Amino acid sequence: MRSTPGTTIHWFRRDLRLADNTALRHAATAGERLVPVFVLDDAILARRDTGAARVRFLLENLHALAAGLAARGSRLIVVRDDPAVVLPRVARAVGATAVHWNMDYEPYARARDVRVAEALAAAGIRALAWKDQVLFEENEILTGTRRPFTVFTPYARAWRAQKAAGPKEAPPLPPPPDLAGVASTGLPAPSDLGFASAANLPEAGEAAALARLRTFVDRDLHDYERRRNLPGERGTSGLSPYLRFGVVSVRTVHAATAGRSLGARTFTTELIWRDFYQQLLFHHPNVERQAFKPALRTLAWENDRGLFAAWQRGETGFPIVDAAMRQLRATGWMHNRCRMVVASFLTKDLLIDWRWGERHFMRELVDGDLAANNGGWQWAASTGTDAQPWFRIFNPTSQGEKFDPDGAYVRRWVPELAAVPNRWIHQPWALGAPEAAKAGLVLGKTYPERIVLHEERRPRALAMYGATRESTSIPQQNTKSPHRPVRP
DNA sequence: TGAAATGTTGGGGCG
DNA sequence: ACGCCCCAACATTTC
Numbered sequence: 001m002r003s004t005p006g007t008t009i010h011w012f013r014r015d016l017r018l019a020d021n022t023a024l025r026h027a028a029t030a031g032e033r034l035v036p037v038f039v040l041d042d043a044i045l046a047r048r049d050t051g052a053a054r055v056r057f058l059l060e061n062l063h064a065l066a067a068g069l070a071a072r073g074s075r076l077i078v079v080r081d082d083p084a085v086v087l088p089r090v091a092r093a094v095g096a097t098a099v100h101w102n103m104d105y106e107p108y109a110r111a112r113d114v115r116v117a118e119a120l121a122a123a124g125i126r127a128l129a130w131k132d133q134v135l136f137e138e139n140e141i142l143t144g145t146r147r148p149f150t151v152f153t154p155y156a157r158a159w160r161a162q163k164a165a166g167p168k169e170a171p172p173l174p175p176p177p178d179l180a181g182v183a184s185t186g187l188p189a190p191s192d193l194g195f196a197s198a199a200n201l202p203e204a205g206e207a208a209a210l211a212r213l214r215t216f217v218d219r220d221l222h223d224y225e226r227r228r229n230l231p232g233e234r235g236t237s238g239l240s241p242y243l244r245f246g247v248v249s250v251r252t253v254h255a256a257t258a259g260r261s262l263g264a265r266t267f268t269t270e271l272i273w274r275d276f277y278q279q280l281l282f283h284h285p286n287v288e289r290q291a292f293k294p295a296l297r298t299l300a301w302e303n304d305r306g307l308f309a310a311w312q313r314g315e316t317g318f319p320i321v322d323a324a325m326r327q328l329r330a331t332g333w334m335h336n337r338c339r340m341v342v343a344s345f346l347t348k349d350l351l352i353d354w355r356w357g358e359r360h361f362m363r364e365l366v367d368g369d370l371a372a373n374n375g376g377w378q379w380a381a382s383t384g385t386d387a388q389p390w391f392r393i394f395n396p397t398s399q400g401e402k403f404d405p406d407g408a409y410v411r412r413w414v415p416e417l418a419a420v421p422n423r424w425i426h427q428p429w430a431l432g433a434p435e436a437a438k439a440g441l442v443l444g445k446t447y448p449e450r451i452v453l454h455e456e457r458r459p460r461a462l463a464m465y466g467a468t469r470e471s472t473s474i475p476q477q478n479t480k481s482p483h484r485p486v487r488p
Numbered sequence: 489t490g491a492a493a494t495g496t497t498g499g500g501g502c503g
Numbered sequence: 504a505c506g507c508c509c510c511a512a513c514a515t516t517t518c
Contacts, residue, residue, distance in 0.1 A: 229489085340489070388490085389518090391491090392518090394490065458491085458518090490518105491518085492516100493516080494517085496515090498511095499511090501507105501509085502506105
C-alpha cells in the first residue's frame with residue numbers, strides 16, 4: 001500500500017503550453033499539488049548556435065506560460081542553473097516525490113536527462129519522461145526487419161500506414177485543473193542573459209499559436225500544395241516557431257490539418273519530415289558533427305570567409321538569396337523554399353561547408369531546431385540520408401523566376417531593387433543601362449555585383465563533389481552504426 | 489523538392 | 504518537288 005504522493009514537479013522544456021501537454025497532465029493528476037519549473041541552462045545559453053531571436057522568443061513564451069499558470073492560481077518557478085543540480089534542490093524544497101517531463105531526442109538533452117534522473121534518484125525522487133513532441137517516436141516506425149528507416153519515402157509510407165491502422169486519435173488532453181500556488185521567481189529579460197534581438201518575431205503564447213493554426217486551416221490549407229513554394233505569399237503555416245517550443249502540440253496541429261485533400265496530405269508530409277529527422281538524429285547522433293554519408297566527409301570546401309560574410313549579410317548580388325538572408329535577419333524566419341535556395345548557394349556556388357550555414361541558421365532562426373535544421377542542411381548539401389543527389393544544383397536566377405515570378409518577395413526584402421522591372425528583377429546585372437538608370441540601380445553602388453558567377457561555380461562544385469568518388473570507392477564491408485539498437 | 493548539355497523532330501525559308 | 508539549313512520545341516542524357 002502506497003501513501004498518497006503529495007507534490008509533483010513538471011519540468012517545462014520545449015513544451016511551453018498548458019493544453020494537451022502529456023507530462024504536465026500526468027504530473028498534475030499524480031499528486032495533489034503541482035509545481036511547474038523551467039530551468040535556464042547555461043550550457044545551452046552559452047552554445048555558439050544559440051541566438052538572440054530564439055532566446056527572446058523563448059522568454060516571451062515563458063511570460064505567456066507564467067500568465068496562464070497564474071490565471072490558474074499557480075506560479076512558474078524559473079531558475080538559472082544546471083538542471084541536475086537545481087531540480088533535486090527544488091524537489092526537496094517543495095517536498096516533491098516525482099518530477100515529470102516530456103522527452104527530448106537531441107544528444108545533449110538525452111545526456112542531460114540521464115544526469116538529472118540519476119541526481120533525482122540519488123535524492124529518492126522519481127523521474128518520468130513522456131512521449132509528447134513527436135507523433136511517432138524513434139522506435140515506433142521501423143522497417144520489416146525492425147530497424148530504423150534512413151530513407152524518407154518508405155518511412156513516410158510506414159508512418160501513414162501506422163497512423164491509419166492505429167487507434168483513433170485521442171482527443172487532446174485538457175489543461176490541468178487549478179494548481180496550488182507556490183513560490184515564484186522573476187523572469188529575466190534577454191539582456192540579462194546577454195542577448196539582444198530587434199527581430200520582428202511572431203506573437204508568443206498558446207492563444208497566438210492556436211490563432212495561427214486556425215487561420216492556416218481556414219484560409220491556406222486547401223491551396224497549400226501550390227502556394228507553399230511561393231515566398232512572396234503567405235501560403236505556409238507559420239507554425240514552426242510554435243512547434244519548436246511546443247507552444248501548440250503537434251497532435252493538435254495534426255488533428256486540425258489532417259485530411260484527404262492534396263493540401264492536407266502535403267502538410268502532413270511536412271509533419272512526417274519532422275518526425276523523420278528527430279528519429280534520425282536519435283539513431284545517428286553523429287550527424288550533429290559530420291555528414292551522414294561517409295563518402296562526403298572529406299569534401300574540399302573552399303570556405304572563403306569574405307564570401308561567407310556576404311552571404312550572411314544578404315549582399316551576394318543574387319536577389320532571391322539576398323532577400324532570403326535579409327528576411328532571416330529581420331524576422332528570425334525564412335521561407336522554406338528559400339532555405340533550400342540559400343543552402344544550395346552556400347554549398348554549391350560558394351563552396352562553403354554546410355556546417356557554417358547550419359550554425360548561422362541556428363543563431364538566427366526563431367524556429368531553430370537541431371534535428372530539422374541539420375536534416376535540411378544535409379539534404380541541401382547532398383551529404384545527408386535521402387539527400388538530393390550532389391549534382392543537383394539550384395540556379396539562383398531560375399529559382400527566383402520560378403517561385404517569385406513577380407518579384408514581390410525580392411522587392412519586399414531588397415528595396416533597392418524595387419523599381420527594377422519583373423523581367424530583370426532576378427538578374428539585375430543583365431539590365432540595360434537606360435533601364436537601370438530609370439530604376440535607380442547602379443550595380444556595385446546601390447546593389448552589389450554578383451560575388452561569384454553561377455556558370456563558373458557550378459562546374460567547380462561538380463568537380464569538388466566528384467573528387468570524393470574516387471577517394472572513397474572502397475567497398476564498405478561493415479556499415480553498422482554504433483548507435484543502431486541491439487536486435488533481440 | 490534541378491539544370492545544363494545533348495539529341496530528336498518538324499515546320500518553314502530558300503535555292 | 505526536293506534537299507538543305509536553321510531553329511524552336513520537346514525529349515533524353517548527363518552532371
